Amino acid sequence: xxxxxxxxxxxxxxxxxxxGIGKRTALRLVLHLLKQPKERTSRLSCALENxxxxxxxxxxxxxxxxxxxxxxxxxxxxxETLICVVEDIRDVMAIENTSQFKGLYHVLGGxxxxxxxxxxxxxxxxxxxxxxxxxxxxxLIFALSYTMEGxxxxxxxxxxxxxxxxxxxxxxRGIAVGDELEYADEVTLGRSILNRIPFEGSLKAN
Amino acid sequence: xxxxxxxxxxxxxxxxxxxGIGKRTALRLVLHLLKQPKERTSRLSCALENxxxxxxxxxxxxxxxxxxxxxxxxxxxxxETLICVVEDIRDVMAIENTSQFKGLYHVLGGxxxxxxxxxxxxxxxxxxxxxxxxxxxxxLIFALSYTMEGxxxxxxxxxxxxxxxxxxxxxxRGIAVGDELEYADEVTLGRSILNRIPFEGSLKAN
Numbered sequence: 001x002x003x004x005x006x007x008x009x010x011x012x013x014x015x016x017x018x019x020g021i022g023k024r025t026a027l028r029l030v031l032h033l034l035k036q037p038k039e040r041t042s043r044l045s046c047a048l049e050n051x052x053x054x055x056x057x058x059x060x061x062x063x064x065x066x067x068x069x070x071x072x073x074x075x076x077x078x079x080e081t082l083i084c085v086v087e088d089i090r091d092v093m094a095i096e097n098t099s100q101f102k103g104l105y106h107v108l109g110g111x112x113x114x115x116x117x118x119x120x121x122x123x124x125x126x127x128x129x130x131x132x133x134x135x136x137x138x139x140l141i142f143a144l145s146y147t148m149e150g151x152x153x154x155x156x157x158x159x160x161x162x163x164x165x166x167x168x169x170x171x172x173r174g175i176a177v178g179d180e181l182e183y184a185d186e187v188t189l190g191r192s193i194l195n196r197i198p199f200e201g202s203l204k205a206n
Numbered sequence: 207x208x209x210x211x212x213x214x215x216x217x218x219x220x221x222x223x224x225x226g227i228g229k230r231t232a233l234r235l236v237l238h239l240l241k242q243p244k245e246r247t248s249r250l251s252c253a254l255e256n257x258x259x260x261x262x263x264x265x266x267x268x269x270x271x272x273x274x275x276x277x278x279x280x281x282x283x284x285x286e287t288l289i290c291v292v293e294d295i296r297d298v299m300a301i302e303n304t305s306q307f308k309g310l311y312h313v314l315g316g317x318x319x320x321x322x323x324x325x326x327x328x329x330x331x332x333x334x335x336x337x338x339x340x341x342x343x344x345x346l347i348f349a350l351s352y353t354m355e356g357x358x359x360x361x362x363x364x365x366x367x368x369x370x371x372x373x374x375x376x377x378x379r380g381i382a383v384g385d386e387l388e389y390a391d392e393v394t395l396g397r398s399i400l401n402r403i404p405f406e407g408s409l410k411a412n
Contacts, residue, residue: 044221054213
């Protein structure tokens with residue numbers, strides 16, 4: 001693309017570095033900002049700058065937080081012996097929305113992925129293992145995505161805390177609520193038969 | 207969505223004000239920036255701020271430009287008696303890419319759209335009419351999109367310059383190069399028959 005202005009070209013380039021935003025979309029977004037009052041652009045750039053410079057992570061669960069201990073970790077009503085291991089803040093938000101979990105979280109910040117150069121030392125696994133060694137954790141729930149990377153990460157953590165007497169579990173995988181069997185993929189359906197649960201237990205959940 | 211951080215919430219909110227970016231996408235983009243080095247965020251916010259504060263528009267054609275007279279208007283090889291009327295800079299870029307046009311542009315900055323509250327006074331139509339009255343323009347090519355708003359704008363400008371002895375034309379509408387007739391929509395196909403061109407003329411274009 002040939003731009004008539006270096007300023008415009010630069011703004012479009014920086015915008016197009018965001019994931020899923022190509023040059024055309026970036027141009028559309030930048031032209032939109034140009035049509036809006038100046039304050040809108042200032043508010044956007046200030047919000048991004050402030051976030052990047054002042055962001056804090058909870059010292060206990062590594063979730064994004066404005067204070068040292070996030071709201072969830074600081075809440076005395078939550079069960080600190082039950083830890084749900086998740087990848088990032090979006091998973092925390094998704095699980096919190098269900099209102100079904102009363103324990104604390106541990107945010108890894110990613111998954112082990114040799115393909116993308118992410119090793120255990122890039123994640124907060126060390127801090128999780130330390131917490132485990134302090135003896136406060138009774139159960140660890142793995143809630144990572146059901147992929148090769150997720151499984152690898154689960155297994156790595158499992159090996160690290162092996163022998164500490166901590167119960168481990170993963171969230172249930174199976175047919176989604178409201179889904180019809182005939183449209184489910186074979187792997188999921190197969191696993192849901194292997195990992196079937198007692199009918200009486202399923203009644204309780206409803 | 208419940209955010210654990212006001213800073214994060216604010217950044218996501220501002221990002222989600224961009225067209226076509228919802229809250230989830232905004233969160234994904236913001237989390238991506240958090241994973242990148244600080245400089246990336248600074249570069250993005252600086253580029254947007256600089257663009258918004260220092261942007262200039264060409265005094266002749268109203269295209270975005272870093273200098274008073276844009277490259278196209280300042281080029282003595284371009285035919286200043288031939289003016290192509292377009293909506294915004296993206297159309298200029300698209301037509302420039304074809305290398306088929308040797309005249310100058312006039313960027314309206316939008317189309318007349320009563321539904322969106324855009325009237326003739328919000329566009330650069332006045333400046334175009336002034337240019338026309340100076341008597342330098344021989345032909346005006348309307349290259350607005352083929353919609354109600356585009357047609358309205360064409361007609362409004364046509365009425366304003368009526369009697370000044372300026373030739374007007376619109377870009378050709380018809381079957382796209384490489385398209386098969388059976389898949390063309392009826393209106394386009396109908397118009398392409400009504401607006402047929404001499405076969406000898408079509409040979410020249412190839």
